[in-house]
Amino acid sequence: MAVSVMAPVTPAVMRWARVQAAVSTAEIAKRADVAEDRVKAWESGDERPTVAKLRTVAEMLKQPMALFFAPAPPAEGIRVPPDFRAMGTTMGRALTHEIRLAEERRDIYRRLDPAAVAASPWQQWAQAPSMTAMDARELFGVSVSDIEATKTDTEALRLWITALEDQGILVFQMSRVSDAECSGFSVDDERTPVIVLNGKDSPSRRVFTLLHELGHLLHRGGGLCLLDDDVDRERACNRFAEDVLLPVEELRGTVQGLHGVDAVDSAVKRFRVSRSAAVISLYRHGLRACPVRRGFWGSSVRWPVRFRGVVPG
Numbered sequence: 001m002a003v004s005v006m007a008p009v010t011p012a013v014m015r016w017a018r019v020q021a022a023v024s025t026a027e028i029a030k031r032a033d034v035a036e037d038r039v040k041a042w043e044s045g046d047e048r049p050t051v052a053k054l055r056t057v058a059e060m061l062k063q064p065m066a067l068f069f070a071p072a073p074p075a076e077g078i079r080v081p082p083d084f085r086a087m088g089t090t091m092g093r094a095l096t097h098e099i100r101l102a103e104e105r106r107d108i109y110r111r112l113d114p115a116a117v118a119a120s121p122w123q124q125w126a127q128a129p130s131m132t133a134m135d136a137r138e139l140f141g142v143s144v145s146d147i148e149a150t151k152t153d154t155e156a157l158r159l160w161i162t163a164l165e166d167q168g169i170l171v172f173q174m175s176r177v178s179d180a181e182c183s184g185f186s187v188d189d190e191r192t193p194v195i196v197l198n199g200k201d202s203p204s205r206r207v208f209t210l211l212h213e214l215g216h217l218l219h220r221g222g223g224l225c226l227l228d229d230d231v232d233r234e235r236a237c238n239r240f241a242e243d244v245l246l247p248v249e250e251l252r253g254t255v256q257g258l259h260g261v262d263a264v265d266s267a268v269k270r271f272r273v274s275r276s277a278a279v280i281s282l283y284r285h286g287l288r289a290c291p292v293r294r295g296f297w298g299s300s301v302r303w304p305v306r307f308r309g310v311v312p313g
Helices: 011-020 025-032 035-045 051-061 064-071 093-112 114-118 133-140 144-149 153-165 203-219 233-247 250-254 258-273 275-284
Strands: 082-088 168-173 182-187 193-196
Touching: 011 051, 011 064, 025 035, 025 051, 051 064, 093 114, 093 168, 093 182, 093 193, 133 153, 133 168, 133 233, 144 153, 144 258, 153 168, 153 203, 182 203, 193 258, 203 233, 233 275, 250 258, 250 275, 258 275
Parallel strands: 168 193
Antiparallel strands: 082 182, 182 193
């Protein structure tokens, strides 16, 4: 009869690894085929898992088995990004994994090309006391005519991404997180900041998220950014993104003499933005041709309810 070998794990490390992976005790219990109380006992130190059960847990949490024998949890764990445009107040497992992956990619980039990191323009201009939308457009070198010359929204997205990467910002895209959960997030860093976009969003929405997150990086904000906690900051970043994408004077000239849906369509076509971003920018700058009424802008305008109308991307 085979004898089960008990693994002398450190309870605090087991709990740390589970929390880092955004996995519940119930989920571990199901995967390991044990009662949830048994998992809680592992984390409290009242019981120890067998080596076989520990192997299952380690695979689920994507951690090496050796970690669970360490005397204490690692000093650094996953950091909540300065902002993620998301629904609710917690991060799911897929989103947690994407944040960890973004940090790993950033660290690999640093190791492979330290000279590029040292010469990054970000370290010079990110310390500026303030940056207006006009300053940002001038810095990135993306003109309205450059955007007009693009043939698709995807081409415009690539143009903006290249412009930010040329200034030392790493831009990644994720695909395993639902667009209903998160549109993107940023990881602030004094040398190599990161912006991650959700590839399931439309290209025009990703452009807006890209510049919204840039606004957060410029403010050097920390902690989790939730609409309920800091609506003013969210709105400021939205306005920054709108003004970079739709410069007011060019917008005014674009819609001059146009009315209603025609004005929106013209702004969408010229600046390659979403219809909702065009509507809100026109409204904010007082460029409505006639009073807004229900259904006026057309049924194709999708107001993102999960962002309570605040995020126009």
